[in-house]
Amino acid sequence: MRIETKCIQSGYKPKNGEPRMLPITQSTTFKYDSTEHMGKLFALEESGYFYTRLANPTNDSVAAKICDLEGGYAAMLTSSGQSAMFYSIINICSAGDHFVCSAEIYGGSHNLFGVSLKKLGIDVTFISPDSTEEEIEAAIKENTKCLYGETVANPALSVFDIEKWARVAHRNGIPLLVDNTFPTPVNCRPIEWGADIVIHSTTKYLDGHDMGVGGCIVDSGNFDWEASGKFPGLCTPDASYHGVVYTKDFGKAAFITKATAQVMRDFGAIQSPMNAFLLNIGIETLALRMERHCFNAQKIAEYLESHPKIAKVTYPGLKSNKYYDLAQKYMPGGSCGVLTFEVKGDMAATVKFMDSLKLAMIATHVADARTCVLHPASHTHRQLSPSERIAAGVTDGLIRFSVGIENYLDIIEDLKQALEKV
Numbered sequence: 001m002r003i004e005t006k007c008i009q010s011g012y013k014p015k016n017g018e019p020r021m022l023p024i025t026q027s028t029t030f031k032y033d034s035t036e037h038m039g040k041l042f043a044l045e046e047s048g049y050f051y052t053r054l055a056n057p058t059n060d061s062v063a064a065k066i067c068d069l070e071g072g073y074a075a076m077l078t079s080s081g082q083s084a085m086f087y088s089i090i091n092i093c094s095a096g097d098h099f100v101c102s103a104e105i106y107g108g109s110h111n112l113f114g115v116s117l118k119k120l121g122i123d124v125t126f127i128s129p130d131s132t133e134e135e136i137e138a139a140i141k142e143n144t145k146c147l148y149g150e151t152v153a154n155p156a157l158s159v160f161d162i163e164k165w166a167r168v169a170h171r172n173g174i175p176l177l178v179d180n181t182f183p184t185p186v187n188c189r190p191i192e193w194g195a196d197i198v199i200h201s202t203t204k205y206l207d208g209h210d211m212g213v214g215g216c217i218v219d220s221g222n223f224d225w226e227a228s229g230k231f232p233g234l235c236t237p238d239a240s241y242h243g244v245v246y247t248k249d250f251g252k253a254a255f256i257t258k259a260t261a262q263v264m265r266d267f268g269a270i271q272s273p274m275n276a277f278l279l280n281i282g283i284e285t286l287a288l289r290m291e292r293h294c295f296n297a298q299k300i301a302e303y304l305e306s307h308p309k310i311a312k313v314t315y316p317g318l319k320s321n322k323y324y325d326l327a328q329k330y331m332p333g334g335s336c337g338v339l340t341f342e343v344k345g346d347m348a349a350t351v352k353f354m355d356s357l358k359l360a361m362i363a364t365h366v367a368d369a370r371t372c373v374l375h376p377a378s379h380t381h382r383q384l385s386p387s388e389r390i391a392a393g394v395t396d397g398l399i400r401f402s403v404g405i406e407n408y409l410d411i412i413e414d415l416k417q418a419l420e421k422v
């Protein structure tokens with residue numbers, strides 16, 4: 001099936017006489033007839049639902065759909081993009097371990113990796129996404145457990161050279177983790193380019209309508225944890241599951257099974273079935289929406305680039321953009337609906353412009369059906385130091401503009417009237 005069809009048809013498949021629409025299994029728990037059966041579920045000897053923190057049919061159907069869209073082997077939903085990132089790292093890193101991460105990532109990820117994970121003893125080195133293979137290699141240490149980047153960085157909009165990073169990762173016996181939130185699997189499928197684990201904030205385009213915060217982790221099933229020899233947590237007996245060895249007992253599903261049975265069991269950031277139901281409705285129109293987001297963003301990027309009051313526009317679809325060729329390679333159908341720009345003049349001009357917008361709403365949100373706008377330096381990246389902000393691609397005058405699926409002419413008229421006020 002093609003990606004547009006998968007958005008509709010993958011995941012939930014009703015059997016004879018069952019509801020056509022994915023049902024919301026709004027139940028924390030599940031009933032069994034015998035103690036023995038329940039015991040087997042707890043021992044992971046049989047698969048079945050017994051407690052929603054571990055698994056829920058609605059969530060599983062939606063995870064299966066996203067898994068299929070990404071071309072993965074297994075997937076799980078989490079309560080947010082943040083928990084998806086946290087779980088994907090903690091599933092393979094312990095205190096004393098280290099990973100190498102692109103410096104151009106979402107502000108929340110930067111705090112999680114650079115501050116909170118460090119408190120847990122997991123160290124990170126941030127390097128430019130444009131690093132050469134030699135530079136990436138030089139950042140890898142004996143205790144490095146993975147490489148990490150964003151396909152299209154929020155909000156730097158740098159395009160991550162997945163194949164290059166995957167080559168270095170695999171040469172060093174470690175997996176590549178990629179946050180694919182911005183392009184979505186409609187525009188890019190990192191697994192096809194060598195990524196091993198794909199992470200999403202489903203809060204953005206996958207949901208698409210400001211409805212629910214959520215996350216997803218997809219495993220390609222391709223990484224050979226045993227051959228690597230660096231992942232005892234996956235390849236040796238888990239004492240908290242009386243000796244289960246994830247790679248032996250679950251094969252290609254090892255990573256997601258451990259992330260569910262151990263990490264989700266212990267940390268508990270499950271997505272609510274109600275939110276998973278809403279997410280599924282969002283995904284049904286994902287392909288249609290992405291096409292319009294990218295069409296509109298291209299028109300607006302071109303309009304702004306030719307406007308005399310605009311100092312700079314960053315959008316991978318512009319020929320002037322330094323990532324144009326990489327974007328064409330990884331996302332020939334379009335990258336995303338987010339662009340950034342700077343208004344000529346000082347900070348006061350930026351604020352005046354933003355406050356004059358009428359259709360584009362100021363919102364801590366991005367990648368949504370409605371056009372919205374944000375000032376990263378004082379909003380999402382406020383907690384970073386000035387030098388960290390620059391490394392993350394966030395200058396003081398940078399405006400992040402998330403183009404919705406309205407008629408692009410209305411968005412351009414809104415920009416035009418706001419620019420006239422500056």
Ligand SMILES: *Cc1c(COP(=O)(O)O)cnc(C)c1O
Pocket residue numbers: 080081082083106108109150154179181182200201202203204213214215
């Ligand atoms: C928003 C975002 C996150 C965090 O996701 P939440 O759902 O807000 O927790 C992670 N990565 C990227 C690229 C994002 O845009």
